[in-house]
Every structure is written in structure tokens, then in C-alpha cells.
Amino acid sequence: MAFEGLTERLQKAMRNLRGKGKVSEADLRETMREIRLALLEADVNFTVVRNFVKRVQERSRGAEVLEGLNPAQQIVKIVNEELTKTMGEEAVPLNKSEKIPTVIMMAGLQGAGKTTTVGKLALKLKKEENARPLLIAADVYRPAAIDQLETVGKQIDVPVFQQGTDVNPVEIVRNGMAKAKEDHNDYVLIDTAGRLQIDEALMDELKNIKELTHPDEILLVVDAMTGQNAVNTAEGFNDALDITGVVLTKLDGDTRGGAALSIREVTQKPIKFVGQGEKMEALDVFHPDRMASRILGMGDILSLIEKTQNDYDEKQAKELAEKMQNNTFGFEDFLDQLEQIQKMGPLDEIMKMIPGMANNPALKNVNMDPKDLEHIKAIIYSMTYEERNNPDLLNPSRRRRISRGCGRPIQEVNRMIKQFNQMKDMMNKMSNGNMSGMEQMMGNMGMDGMPSMPGMGGGLGGKISQMAMKRMSRKISKKMNKNKRKRNKKRK
Structure with missing residues (x-):
């Protein structure tokens, strides 16, 4: 990864x-x-x-x-x-026009994931700002590029303006801009043509589109897996177009990280977004401080909170908290939690966001196979309604029946029930309204209230640890309150 x-x-x-x-x-x-x-x-x-x-x-x-x-x-x-x-020190937001529409021109070489990123960004704007974006299909050269953008548009329910492959791209953009003004779209995202490598004809076309639209953003989409080539590509596009930012794609792939660590310093242009997955929701704002923490194995607790808040229902979270306080958390609730976790993405990626977990030797032998979650679900589905809601009923004979019902070994059933009980105890301690349960959990993980560095002999400890923990707590509280205000504003 x-x-x-x-x-x-x-x-x-x-x-x-x-x-x-x-x-x-x-x-x-x-x-x-x-x-x-x-x-x-x-x-x-x-x-x-x-x-x-x-x-x-x-x-x-x-x-x-x-x-x-x-x-x-x-x-x-x-x-x-x-x-x-x-x-880059801090996240850089999108440049927005004072008058609608805000024009975002997307550029990049073929194969970098430009068309998919256009859709991901449109969906992000639609969800977070309740925006009405329009996508313009200006790539008339790559086979099926227009069809791909239309498919993406249907998937996220965003309109696509296209005039086929026989019209000049600059003319398509001109007509698309007129359509956006007519329909009062908030954003226009232009999917421009790519090449296998930078050439003069491509740059001339992009310059003409830039001159016509005066875009608020020129975002360069680069493949993080290409390493130094990504930096060279960014330099070439920046020299010709004066880009405003970069989107790094395929950061979840087998990339060594060179592009993420080089582009900002070489081009002096910020990385604004990163793509980490194939789903249309898999586009995140780039936070340099969080990425540095992840690179050093210190986790990324703020991003984990954001993921959790995006995928969790507030009402369901309150009900869960009450059950934990009353110690009535059962397998039905556990099943709901597993399904929520699956929505958040691959389990090994989530684990790496937890302080001290990235490259932790204890996790080296842990198999993060998604099938494991399915096996756990199968075990729970083999329980009766009463057993799911009252785990204390699970005596040896019931466990043997569950094992036969789900086709999993009895040892696996016993192990899952033991892990469930341990998790239930931990959640019960954390539900008392203060940090004592969380601090105990961190202590058990060898973190001493601060993200640990495996191989450094435990947590970072001392006054630095306490100050960092306080800063982290303040950041988390501030972020959660900000997100709550946003949700309340949307409801109004």
C-alpha cells in the first residue's frame, strides 16, 4: 500500500x-x-x-x-x-469565483485518471456544498472518452455537455459555458484531452481553452504510481499553463510516495486532492500534516473521524452510545458496525489511520482479508434472534450449532465471541463521557497518550506527549463541532 x-x-x-x-x-x-x-x-x-x-x-x-x-x-x-x-504545511481550498459558475479546468496525461477524477470532484461538490455542477466533455481524441464521462455523469446524477467527436474542443467548451450560464450551474468542470506525453499541439489546445474560459482552477491530475515522471509531468504542465493545483490519483496503489513528497517543492503549487480508491466517493482533501503523520507511522486520527462522521448516522450513533452505557450492546449492533466499517473502505487502510498501527509489527501477521468480515457476519447470521441480543446465552452446545450452521470451525466461532466480549468491555469503558477508557486503550497499545513509533520503545511520552494529546483533543473537538454545524445548516 x-x-x-x-x-x-x-x-x-x-x-x-x-x-x-x-x-x-x-x-x-x-x-x-x-x-x-x-x-x-x-x-x-x-x-x-x-x-x-x-x-x-x-x-x-x-x-x-x-x-x-x-x-x-x-x-x-x-x-x-x-x-x-x-x-505544503496546510490544506489549500478550491479557488471560487465571486460570480457563478466557478470554472475548473482539469488537465493531465492519458491514464492518470482524469475523467474519473472529474466525476469524483463533481460528486464531492454536490454532496458538501449542495452544488449543481456541469461536466463538459472536451476530450474528442481518446476512444470512448465522451462515453466514459457520460457514464460517470449518470452514476453521480450530474449533467454532461457534449457535442460528439467532430466539433473542435474549444468550440465545445464555448457552447458548454453558454449552457452552464443558461442553466445557472454553480460549477463547470472541463474534461480536457490528454496525451501519452506532453506535446505542442496538446498545450496549444489547452492554452486556447484557458484563454476562452479564464478558469478559477487549473487542476493537474497525475498518477502517483509514476513517481519521478509525475513530477516531470507537473513541471511541464505548470510551465505551459501555470496550474493552480494538483490532484494525485492512485495513492492507494503500490506507490513509493515520491510524487507526494516532491511535487509541491518542485512546482511551488499545492496538492489539493488525493484519490485513494475506485469508488466515486474516494477523493479526499490533501492535508500535509496528516500525510506526514501517516508516513511516520503516527496514524491520521482526524481523517478517521471524518470518514466515520461521513458514513455514520447521527441517530444510530446516539442509540449505540446508550446501549454501550447500559451494557446492552449485542451482536445485532455489532453487525451494524461491521457494515458501517465496510462502507468506510479496506480494513487495513482504516487500521493505518489509528495512531501506532501503521507498520506495527503486531499487525504484520494479521490477515486483513475482506472475507474475514464476511465470515464474522455468517457466524452472526447463524445465531437466533435471542442469541444475538443476549450473548450470555452462547453456551458450548449453542456454539457448536452455530459452527455447523455457518460452516466455520468451532475455534473460529469461539475466537470471534471472545473478541466481541473484549471489544464490548473496551467500548463500555470509553462510553463514560471522559477520556479514561480511550487513555487506557492507548496505554494498552503502548502509546502513552501519543502516537507511538514502533521500534522506538513505546510512546513518545513526557511533556511533549501530554501537549500533543491536548492539541489532538482540541483539533478533534473543533472538527466534530464544525461538522455538526454544517449538518445542522443543511437541515435548515
């Missing part, structure tokens, strides 16, 4: 500092060498690597770091901050 190799290498580099009360210049040089090799192996641009390592080394050499308390922790903190800085 994305960044897995880089995460592992960076954690390995940090192990040199583990347990050292004082870090010498030689220790620092060795760690920097490992970090440099990890980044180069991840296909990060050479100049970006050199500048990054230089900044980290200069900041780490200060007396307050090498001779201060917990120097290893401070160096981890510096690496985290510099990774965030390299990728």
Missing part, C-alpha cells in the same frame, strides 16, 4: 536513536544517511531530498536538541514538521 516501504525505512532510521539519553553527531549523521536513502528509494526528487535532509540536520544540531531532554523525540518531531513543510 501507499508509503508502506517509506514508513518502514524511516522508522528503521529512527531506531538508531532509541533509548539514547544523549545523541552524538555520529548518531545524527547515521540517522540522516538512513533518512536520505529511504527518501531516494521512495523515488523522491534528488534536490528535494538534499534540501530536506539539510534542513532536518541543521535544526537537529542545535544544543537544545542534542543536549536537551529526550533528543530522539525532538528529532522525530523535527522530521515530522519538515515533512509537513515539504508537502
Whole structure:
């Protein structure tokens, strides 16, 4: 999965500092060498690597770091901050026009996922802003490009303007813009033509469309799996069009992360969105600080909360909280939770968002096969209504009957029931309205209230941990309150 190799290498580099009360210049040089090799192996641009390592080394050499308390922790903190800085420091929102429509021109090479990304972004705007976008099919060269966009439009219930393959793309865009003004569309997303490589004819056409529409956004769609080629492509398009932002696709694939870590510094243009999956909902705002945390194996708890809030029903969440407080949480509720988890995406990706879980050695042997969830569901479906709502009824003879009914070994049935009981106990502790249950869970995970670095000997601990935990809590509260206000505003 994305960044897995880089995460592992960076954690390995940090192990040199583990347990050292004082870090010498030689220790620092060795760690920097490992970090440099990890980044180069991840296909990060050479100049970006050199500048990054230089900044980290200069900041780490200060007396307050090498001779201060917990120097290893401070160096981890510096690496985290510099990774965030390299990728842009903070999320950059879409540029919006004061008058409708806001025009978004999408560009990119063939195979980068441009047409699918047009649909994903249109759906995101429709869901989050209740917008009425129009898609313009301006790719008249690639076979079936127009058909693909129309299929995407039907899938997300967004209109597509097209005039076939015999009309000049600039003329199609001109007529599409007139249609958008006539229908009062909030957004226009132009799906332009791609090529297998950058050429003069393509750039001239894109320049003409830019001159005609004066777009508020020119988003370049690049395939993260192409590594350094993605950076070269971004440079070429930026020189010709002066792009306003980048969308990285296929970040969930077997990518080494070089593009994500290089594009911002090379082009000085922000990564605005990332595509991580084939579903139309799989387009996320790019948060450099969260991505840096994930690369360092520290998880991404804020994105996990957003995913949960997007997929969970508020009324159902309240009912669940009441059941946990009353200790009446049963297998029927557990089944609902499994179905909600499946909506959120692959289980291994969700696990990596939990602090301390990314590349955790304990998870190396855990099989995240989606079929496992189906087996759990099959076991629950083989229970009677009474058994599902009162797990205490599950004596050995009932368990044997369930095993025969679902076709799973009795050991698997016993293991699932044991895990359910453990989870129920943990949820019960966390439902008391304070952080004690969560802190206990984090303690059990070796996190000490702060995302742990596997191989660093437990959590980051100390005052830094407490301050980070408080900051995280404030961020989570702020984010949840903001999302709640948004939902209330939509209802009104």
C-alpha cells in the first residue's frame, strides 16, 4: 500500500536513536544517511531530498536538541514538521469565483485518471456544498472518452455537455459555458484531452481553452504510481499553463510516495486532492500534516473521524452510545458496525489511520482479508434472534450449532465471541463521557497518550506527549463541532 516501504525505512532510521539519553553527531549523521536513502528509494526528487535532509540536520544540531531532554523525540518531531513543510504545511481550498459558475479546468496525461477524477470532484461538490455542477466533455481524441464521462455523469446524477467527436474542443467548451450560464450551474468542470506525453499541439489546445474560459482552477491530475515522471509531468504542465493545483490519483496503489513528497517543492503549487480508491466517493482533501503523520507511522486520527462522521448516522450513533452505557450492546449492533466499517473502505487502510498501527509489527501477521468480515457476519447470521441480543446465552452446545450452521470451525466461532466480549468491555469503558477508557486503550497499545513509533520503545511520552494529546483533543473537538454545524445548516 501507499508509503508502506517509506514508513518502514524511516522508522528503521529512527531506531538508531532509541533509548539514547544523549545523541552524538555520529548518531545524527547515521540517522540522516538512513533518512536520505529511504527518501531516494521512495523515488523522491534528488534536490528535494538534499534540501530536506539539510534542513532536518541543521535544526537537529542545535544544543537544545542534542543536549536537551529526550533528543530522539525532538528529532522525530523535527522530521515530522519538515515533512509537513515539504508537502505544503496546510490544506489549500478550491479557488471560487465571486460570480457563478466557478470554472475548473482539469488537465493531465492519458491514464492518470482524469475523467474519473472529474466525476469524483463533481460528486464531492454536490454532496458538501449542495452544488449543481456541469461536466463538459472536451476530450474528442481518446476512444470512448465522451462515453466514459457520460457514464460517470449518470452514476453521480450530474449533467454532461457534449457535442460528439467532430466539433473542435474549444468550440465545445464555448457552447458548454453558454449552457452552464443558461442553466445557472454553480460549477463547470472541463474534461480536457490528454496525451501519452506532453506535446505542442496538446498545450496549444489547452492554452486556447484557458484563454476562452479564464478558469478559477487549473487542476493537474497525475498518477502517483509514476513517481519521478509525475513530477516531470507537473513541471511541464505548470510551465505551459501555470496550474493552480494538483490532484494525485492512485495513492492507494503500490506507490513509493515520491510524487507526494516532491511535487509541491518542485512546482511551488499545492496538492489539493488525493484519490485513494475506485469508488466515486474516494477523493479526499490533501492535508500535509496528516500525510506526514501517516508516513511516520503516527496514524491520521482526524481523517478517521471524518470518514466515520461521513458514513455514520447521527441517530444510530446516539442509540449505540446508550446501549454501550447500559451494557446492552449485542451482536445485532455489532453487525451494524461491521457494515458501517465496510462502507468506510479496506480494513487495513482504516487500521493505518489509528495512531501506532501503521507498520506495527503486531499487525504484520494479521490477515486483513475482506472475507474475514464476511465470515464474522455468517457466524452472526447463524445465531437466533435471542442469541444475538443476549450473548450470555452462547453456551458450548449453542456454539457448536452455530459452527455447523455457518460452516466455520468451532475455534473460529469461539475466537470471534471472545473478541466481541473484549471489544464490548473496551467500548463500555470509553462510553463514560471522559477520556479514561480511550487513555487506557492507548496505554494498552503502548502509546502513552501519543502516537507511538514502533521500534522506538513505546510512546513518545513526557511533556511533549501530554501537549500533543491536548492539541489532538482540541483539533478533534473543533472538527466534530464544525461538522455538526454544517449538518445542522443543511437541515435548515
